[in-house]
Amino acid sequence: MENFEDLQKKIEDLNREIGLYKEVINQLPIGIQLFDKDGTSCYTNPKQTEFLKSQNPSALSEQYNILKDPHTFRQKIIPVADENSNSSCVFTITEDITELIEAKRRLKQCEENYQNFVTHSPDILYKFSNKKGSLFWSHQVKEILGYDPAQLKSDPFIWKNSIHPDDIQRVKEEVENYEKGGIYSVEYRIKSNSGKWIWLHDQFMYKSVIDDEIVIEGHASDITKRKELEIELEEAKQRFELAMQSTKDGLWDWNLLSNEIYLSPNWKSMLGYKDEELENSFEVWQKLVHPMDKEETNKTLREHLEGKKDRFDIEFRMKHKNGNWIDILSRGNCYFDSKGKPYRLIGTHIDISQRKHLKKALADSELRWKFAIEGNKDGLWDWDIKTNRVFFSTQWKKMLGFSEHEIGNTLEEWDKRVHPDDKERTYEDIAKHIKGETEYYKNEHRVICKNGTYKWILDRGIIIERDVDGQPVRMIGTHTDITERKKHEKYLFELNRFKDKVFSIITHDLRSPFNAILGLNEIVINRIETEDYNAAKEITEAIYKTTQQTLGLLDNLLYWSRMQTGKFYFKPSPLELNNISKSAIEYLKLNLTGKKISIKCFIPDNFMVVADRIMLETILRNLLQNAIKFSYQESTIELHASRKDKTVEISVIDYGIGINKGKIEKLFDVSEEFTSLGTNQEKGTGLGLVVCKEFIEKHNGKIWVESEVQKGTKFTFTIAE
CATH class of the missing domain: 3.30.450.20 (PAS domain)
Incomplete structure (x- = not known):
């Protein structure tokens, strides 16, 4: 959120330009209300209206009710002075601090809860x-x-x-x-x-x-009662041990209070040890569990002790005396005292190595098919990390335009096709996954196709097999074509750049004309007071011209904004083009008079077009205004229209300063920060031409430019019939 000093300054600016920035103020999350120097309410933004139960108060002295629901507000009153340091108006800024008050209440409640905890x-x-x-x-x-x-x-x-x-x-x-x-x-x-x-x-x-x-x-x-129960449990343990001796399963019994643990002879023999070769300690178990399984096993154990899981049930690998790893299924249950605290954990070990080997063999044979079926249009790859041999599916090759026999089965086939600018980052992501720094491998990079073009690929994979030392052996993954998504992302990026430019126009280009209007108004007042009416008339015309230009810019901003949000409704209807052109020319009458420019209209009588009236008039007005801006004093502008190949072709021609060829391609891209001064140093933003282009494309038409420096420019656009 902006700091208060900045907000205060903006409010003072908005006092002078409230008509322009009303829409911005309406979006603010705080209440803003303006009172004149007599205390009468002049303006209330939607958030302030939301804060108030009844209609807006008309004066500072009036009382008004707050919303029905309990709310607490913080309000600041800001006087605004004119250039003579006299109070001209007052702003009020209202913030809803209900949540802050609630936070303090909850803090107090926490303190009371702590006291209750101590008591109970x-x-x-x-x-x-x-x-x-x-x-x-x-x-x-x-x-x-x-x-x-x-x-x-x-x-x-x-x-x-x-x-x-x-x-x-x-x-x-x-x-x-x-x-x-x-x-x-x-x-x-x-x-x-x-x-x-x-x-x-x-x-x-x-x-x-x-x-x-x-x-x-x-x-x-x-814990007196629990200790008494432990004696009973010890007796039960002895009975259970007798029963376990008749099976090959291993038994473990862990006293969580003393950290003593019992490991049965079968538990040890399962790992190739005699009873006396392994001490009964938790450290023995931790030492023999596979490093890659330890974290998950400890997590499951912890969740069971915390009561988050009903039982301890997990598979992990343990190191046999001969150095091999065997698969163990460990199951156990925890005993809790009357206060819910765990004090004993007892369970069994079952050797499931043979079952796991069979399961793995089956899983390996099914894995490729699973990826191929579930991947749909994605390409599948299966990488043997030790040999660098890679299986590439038919779809993987087809995605790049190759047939089955055109790509081999080595890592080099993929490596040589990755874009040079993407390769280093891609290998970095693979290395992170191999080191265990990421849960899976994921990277976006470009891969060259058979036809020489590049496609954007979303590459995802995961290591599915490691050797006894924890080193990766096999990695499998998919390629997804995300080229279209990347195009959309680029479009959104350009759109954001465009919006940034529009906001720049709002904050900079709209301020200057209004400052000029204010200054000219003061001069007019002085001229009227001195009865210099001719000068006052000239200044009034300048004010009108500046206001007209600013209004045109605001219209363009509004039209563009509505187009982007889908709120500008396209309503084509039969229109007489001469009537539309006359309306646009009349709108620019003062601009034409100021530079003594004439417009010659070569549009045939009763020339009908099917178009949206507002859009077509805006297109003509913007193109004519652009032509006036770059035309010399006492020159001529031409307006032409004809029908060609089921389209209406309309041209606006001026004989002004022309446009450099290198700048023509930037005319319809406002994000390029490209504007030029007119022959009378008129300023512009370039937004009008962008609006023209979008409106013309809405009519399934095109716009293009032909220009020669110091000879003039011809803008032509089409409208589909």
């Missing part, structure tokens, strides 16, 4: 400082351990002295680990006020350091 949390919440000791204990310490929070704040050693002797060393080690940058999360027993041993899971959540004071916030959960 089943855990013991605490805060302590290395300088001030205990700072806070939640009420749950009373319910779980029987200690009053004030009692623990007054005597910080109660907690430390109540930890079970067998656990205090483990707690101390966790604290030391935390001080070194680790995580403090430990389970231990603590004696309650009644003398009962309670199991707690203690964690530090937050640490803040201010100067030399360290403040720790943490929470402790009562």
Whole structure:
């Protein structure tokens, strides 16, 4: 959003040119209202009207209602002074700040929610400082351990002295680990006020350091019931182990609280190891899992522990003692305590290597057919990265105009056809995918066809096979012809450039004439006051001429804008061409008189055409105005019309300064920033000729130019009958 100072300046400019910029102001997301120096409302933009429930207030002193729905507004009043520093009018700018107020309300709600969390949390919440000791204990310490929070704040050693002797060393080690940058999360027993041993899971959540004071916030959960269940589960484990010994599947059992894990003898023998050759640890599993599978496996495990997946079920590769990779199907379930926290994960390993090999062989045979069928008109390629041999489908070759036998099966066949300017970027994208930096390969580049032309290709692919070391072995993908899409993109790019030029015209070319009008008005007033009516008349004619030119420019802008948005409706009807030409000439009468130019009309009587009246008159007016601009004083302009090959051909001829051949092709492209001064230094934008071209094409016609420097110019256009 523009800063406020810029907006204020624009508002002051708009005060002078409100008629021109009203359409721009109407699109602003803020409310704008203009009051004259008496406080009477002169103008209200749509957003301001939307903010108001009733009709626009007619004066600053009047009261008015806001919308029915609760809204909060911020308003700024900006006085505007004239050149004598006297107040001439007042702008008001209104912003809807309802969302800002709502954000503050939500922030307050979050703070209240946090307080509710502290109040209703089943855990013991605490805060302590290395300088001030205990700072806070939640009420749950009373319910779980029987200690009053004030009692623990007054005597910080109660907690430390109540930890079970067998656990205090483990707690101390966790604290030391935390001080070194680790995580403090430990389970231990603590004696309650009644003398009962309670199991707690203690964690530090937050640490803040201010100067030399360290403040720790943490929470402790009562896990006594869970610990009791673990004893029961251990007994169940023994029974389950007996059952597993009768199968070849491997068993694993992971205590998430102590991080202890059990790997059955079958689990180890599946990988070629004896029971004593592998220790029971999570690190063993992590070490043996294939590097390419580890991330996804850990992700699935994490989602199951977080309750996002009902069970742990995934396939991955593990390294056998002999160095080969075997495929494993691992399935497991997690146990959660009454508070929803996972404490145990148990599952099995099944060797599915043989099944995977069969599945892969089947998938490989079907993959090409799948791509060929689903690719429709796309070309298929299958690249053996080790040998650089490539399978190119028939459609791949046909897309470039080649028959089946004209292209071989090597990577060079593709490489030599890629446009030189695109090749480096294409190989960079392939390398990124091979390195694992992108999920798949995607690139747009040009490929030369058999006929020597280039087609734009969307090239997509993915690595579908890697060796045991993770190196890519096979990559498969498709070619899609996007040449037409690229043409549309180029068209849109040119359209945006054109729009930029139009806005440049609005902000620059329209300001100058209105500044001139304002200045001329002041001179007229002075001449009338001094009764110099002849001079006043001349200036008034100049004002009229400037206003007429500016109105013509505005019409062209409006017509072009409507054409681009499809809002200019084409309504052809039978028209008498002489009547249309007379109307255009009458419109330019003052321009002709000013340069003493005459127009000779060679249009036959009753010459009928079928055209849109507004479009045809605009075409003639723009072409005649252009001819006047570049004609000399007291010269002649000719207007001709005839019928040729089922078309009406109309020409406007002047004998002025002419146009250089190198500039003719730029005449109908306003984005080229090409304009020339007329014989009387008249300025222009070139937009009129662009509008002519679009209107003529709407009539299924053409426009062209014949010109010779210092001899004149002939604009000719056709209209289909």
